[in-house]
Amino acid sequence: MQPSETNWAGNLAYRAGAMARPSSREELLAALAGEGELRVVGSRHSFNTITDTAGTLVSAEDLPAGIxxxxxxxxxxxxxxxxxxxxxxxxxxxxxxxxxxxxxxxxxxxxxxxxxxxxxxxxxxxxxxxxxxxxxxxxxxxxxxxxxxxxxxxxxxxxxxxxxxxxxxxxxxxxxYQVVQTVFESLDWATVVENFDAVTGCGTSVSLFTSWGGTGGVDQIWVKDRADAPAGNAAAVLAGLGARPADGPRHPLPGGDTRASTEQLGLPGLWSERLPHFRLAFTPSSGDELQSEYFLPREAARAAIARVQALGPRLAPLVQVSELRTVRADDLWLSPAYGQDVVAFHFTWRPDQPAVEALLPELEAALGEGVRAHWGKLWQLDPASVAGGYERWDDFVALQRRHDPQGRFVNDFLRRLGL
Ligand SMILES: Cc1cc2nc3c(=O)[nH]c(=O)nc-3n(C[C@H](O)[C@H](O)[C@H](O)COP(=O)(O)OP(=O)(O)OC[C@H]3O[C@@H](n4cnc5c(N)ncnc54)[C@H](O)[C@@H]3O)c2cc1C
Incomplete structure (x- = not known):
């Protein structure tokens, strides 16, 4: 392992004693041979220890693309x-x-x-x-x-x-298909909470950015709408609620380099050049950051917004920006949207991990009952309650044991969850 083997954010130096970089099936089989613990590392964008292992990391980066x-x-x-x-x-x-x-x-x-x-x-x-x-x-x-x-x-x-x-x-x-992206600015929380369905439904994909302080509301509303099947009339809905279209390109982070953001201002473009906020050739987000994200059932989100807002002064020293998104329910056992439409509360933090981890329990309490955490970001929830939040957890454990009876792909992160 090179001393530089860290995750994207640099907050985690992988503990693995070795990194295999297979580029063929034979090399991959050779990397799996033996008895020690194994984990696969992808593009390293997770912030917690889900990818880490004391054994061998197998990089997927050089595996054949085969598209x-x-x-x-x-x-x-x-x-x-x-x-x-x-x-x-x-x-x-x-x-x-x-x-x-x-x-x-x-x-x-x-x-x-x-x-x-x-x-x-x-x-x-x-x-x-x-x-x-x-x-x-x-x-x-x-x-x-x-x-x-x-x-x-x-x-x-x-x-x-x-x-x-x-x-x-x-x-x-x-x-x-083509997508049109427009950024709107300034909605107060009372208006957002009162008109939540209208706001999140005014485009194919809607993101609400806030710092939970400052103006005391949502600073930017990013609306991405399919040109062939617009979800709603965003301009009319948001103008009716008092928001105004941005007068130039924006970055979600106050003062961020707008060249890194995907095209806005209502110019239609290919789905892949509008649906992400950030362009491939640039550093996404701030680059010097940590992240957490929590999911709540849609019907619990409005009340949670008020509680997180009340925590604003505690969050302010650490939050770079926060984003609210919505995700449709699915049936995937360990999906944070399993069985329920959810609202995702995302936090981009300043890179001070001890301070962030000290604050997370307060934030998690404010979010309230039934909160699920993003599997790849920082959280401090009780691991037993995390596993307990998934109805099919025990079925997943049984599936994992059938796959990997010796538990070679089980690391400390998963052991804490009871695997
Ligand atoms: C700047 C930034 C923005 C982000 N934005 C979003 C966002 O918009 N929405 C969101 O939900 N998340 C977001 N994330 C989180 C990110 O999407 C997840 O952490 C995701 O898992 C990253 O995948 P990765 O391959 O980079 O991660 P890694 O840490 O490399 O891997 C993640 C997990 O996948 C496993 N894995 C990877 N490849 C394989 C494989 N071939 N076989 C088996 N297991 C494999 C690893 O073992 C690990 O458990 C963001 C992260 C960053 C840094």
Missing amino acids: EIAADRRSVGLGGGVRYGDLAVELARHGLALANLASLPHISVAGAIATGTHGSGDRLGSLATSVRALTFLAPDGAERTYRRGDEDFAGAVVHLGALGVVVRVELDVEPA
């Missing part, structure tokens, strides 16, 4: 290390698209799916809901494929890296 469009043009197959940004280029060449993207195209598809990564949209599920099939290489070298409709498919999709190496992913695709 193949199905003959019926309804799905695409790809290898376990491909990033969304690279997949999007290939799909665009074929006039195809995905249903949604996260805030950045830099993350690996397999790593994003593993943690239930999401974008926004009242009618859009997390990125994992586009998965048609996943193929794992288990530690014993056996391949296991789960197709939508198979028993245990819904358990295997959001898998926390616990089922082996994802060597193949198949995703739903659709004909390419």
Whole structure:
């Protein structure tokens, strides 16, 4: 291992004694041989220890990309290390698209799916809901494929890296479409809470950015609307509530470099150049940061907004920016949107981990009962309550044991959760 083997944020130096970088199936099998603990590392964008191990890290980065469009043009197959940004280029060449993207195209598809990564949209599920099939290489070298409709498919999709190496992913695709992105400014919280459905439903994908202080409301509302099927009349709805369109391009972070942001100002463009907030060629977000994110059932979110707002003075010294998004319910056992439409409360923190971790319990208490945490970000919830928040947790544990009876892919993060 090089001393530089850290996660993207640099807040975690991987403890692994070795890093394998297989670029073929033979090399991957060789990396799995033996007995020690293993974890796969994707594009390293997780903030907590989910990816870490004291054993060997197997990098998915050099695995064959193998991007193949199905003959019926309804799905695409790809290898376990491909990033969304690279997949999007290939799909665009074929006039195809995905249903949604996260805030950045830099993350690996397999790593994003593993943690239930999401974008926004009242009618859009997390990125994992586009998965048609996943193929794992288990530690014993056996391949296991789960197709939508198979028993245990819904358990295997959001898998926390616990089922082996994802060597193949198949995703739903659709004909390419155009998206229009417009940023609006300044809505007070009372208006947002009172008109929550109208605000989050005024575009295909809506993100609310706030610092929980300052103007005391939502500073920016990013609306991404499909040109072929607009979700709502954002300009009229938001103007009616008192927001105004931004007079130039914006970055979600106050003072951030707007060249890093995707095109705004209502200019139509390809789905892949509007759905993420950040462009592939630039550092996303601030780059010098930590992140946390929590999910609440949609009906609990309005009351939680008021409680988090009351915590504003405590949050202010550490928050760079906070974002509220919505995610449609799904049936994936470990998805934070399992069984319920959710509102995601995201926090980009200043990079002071001890101070952030000291504050998280207060924030988690303010968010209230039934809160679920993003699997790849920082949280301080009681691990037993995290596992207990998922109805199918015990079924997942049983699935993991069938896959990996020796627990070679179980690290400290998962052991704390009871795996
Ligand atoms: C700037 C920034 C912006 C972000 N924006 C969003 C956002 O908009 N929405 C959101 O929900 N999250 C967001 N995230 C979080 C991020 O999407 C997740 O942490 C995601 O898991 C990152 O994937 P990765 O491959 O980079 O992570 P890694 O830490 O490398 O891997 C994450 C997990 O996937 C497993 N894994 C990776 N590849 C494989 C494989 N081939 N086989 C088996 N297991 C594998 C790892 O073992 C680990 O458990 C953001 C993170 C950053 C840094």
